[in-house]
Amino acid sequence: MLASQRQERILAAVRADGAARVADLVESLDVSDMTVRRDIAELARAGLVRRVHGGAVAPDALGRPTDEPGFDAKRSWAGPEKAAIARAALATVEPGQAIALSAGTTTYLLAELLAGAGIPDLTVVTNGLRIADALHGAAGVEVILTGGVRTPSDALVGPVADATLASLRVDRTYLGVHGLDASGLTTPNLAEAATDRALMACAAATTVLADHTKWGVVGLARIAPLDDIDTLLTDDALPADARRHLTGADLRLVTTPGAAT
CATH class of the missing domain: 3.40.50.1360 (Rossmann fold)
Structure with missing residues (x-):
């Protein structure tokens, strides 16, 4: 699987659930922990996700001071x-x-x-x-x-x-x-x-x-x-x-x- 394809799947997971864990992505993508972390870093640099300990969340998660997530x-x-x-x-x-x-x-x-x-x-x-x-x-x-x-x-x-x-x-x-x-x-x-x-x-x-x-x-x-x-x-x-x-x-x-x- 190409890096762009992995990153598309990571982004889809974050958009669907609001967050994605590294451990879950390693299993679903069948790649190493380091590969997933690199992909998350690339998505974060592009502003598409926000990195947190153990995974990624949507970029606007816990964002504006008036936002109240469900x-x-x-x-x-x-x-x-x-x-x-x-x-x-x-x-x-x-x-x-x-x-x-x-x-x-x-x-x-x-x-x-x-x-x-x-x-x-x-x-x-x-x-x-x-x-x-x-x-x-x-x-x-x-x-x-x-x-x-x-x-x-x-x-x-x-x-x-x-x-x-x-x-x-x-x-x-x-x-x-x-x-x-x-x-x-x-x-x-x-x-x-x-x-x-x-x-x-x-x-x-x-x-x-x-x-x-x-x-x-x-x-x-x-x-x-x-x-x-x-x-x-x-x-x-x-x-x-x-x-x-x-x-x-x-x-x-x-x-x-x-x-x-």
């Missing part, structure tokens, strides 16, 4: 890293706790794990429709859905959601974010930023779940500064500049091993 598009980005972060988060949930899960793809993976974990007497507050579905019928789990206005990422936001959260108190909020940098956590949606702040305010502690591709991404609406969170759970592909900023912040940084690529 749930299914975001779910395909950094999947192995998100799964590892969700497993690490699961290990911190204890029987009898009340916790909150914000809407998001990594928090959704945590919800799927919680549904099968059998943790007794667990209460989960969420503004995520997908999360509520994942936990529906799970043994020992009571689910409280906030209500509110639905966003493209299947979050419920706005005054109804905020008022519900203001009336509750939980042990810990697990918060997914669109982006983070030295100035803090951001999202493209103004109403979602307010609801995320309400999720943080109702909790004794906040753990942010964010894979390495979120670093340097800036949405229109600021949620909170880094010092307002207690723990950041990410993966070990986090860039060196991010580690320097986060080491100086008043938070606990936990990195999970990245998946082989």
Whole structure:
């Protein structure tokens, strides 16, 4: 297969799913890891994809500060890293706790794990429709859905959601974010930023779940500064500049091993 043909197939995969992993491309194209990485580099130089650790995403993925990708598009980005972060988060949930899960793809993976974990007497507050579905019928789990206005990422936001959260108190909020940098956590949606702040305010502690591709991404609406969170759970592909900023912040940084690529 010619390089141009491989690159056309890589580009088609990225356009279809929003992202493509090196490991999957190696298998589907029957070429070496190095060949796939060279092809991705060529496509990136042409502005057709954006390189990320372990693969490529669409060039406008997590792009303009007002862009809000849908749930299914975001779910395909950094999947192995998100799964590892969700497993690490699961290990911190204890029987009898009340916790909150914000809407998001990594928090959704945590919800799927919680549904099968059998943790007794667990209460989960969420503004995520997908999360509520994942936990529906799970043994020992009571689910409280906030209500509110639905966003493209299947979050419920706005005054109804905020008022519900203001009336509750939980042990810990697990918060997914669109982006983070030295100035803090951001999202493209103004109403979602307010609801995320309400999720943080109702909790004794906040753990942010964010894979390495979120670093340097800036949405229109600021949620909170880094010092307002207690723990950041990410993966070990986090860039060196991010580690320097986060080491100086008043938070606990936990990195999970990245998946082989």
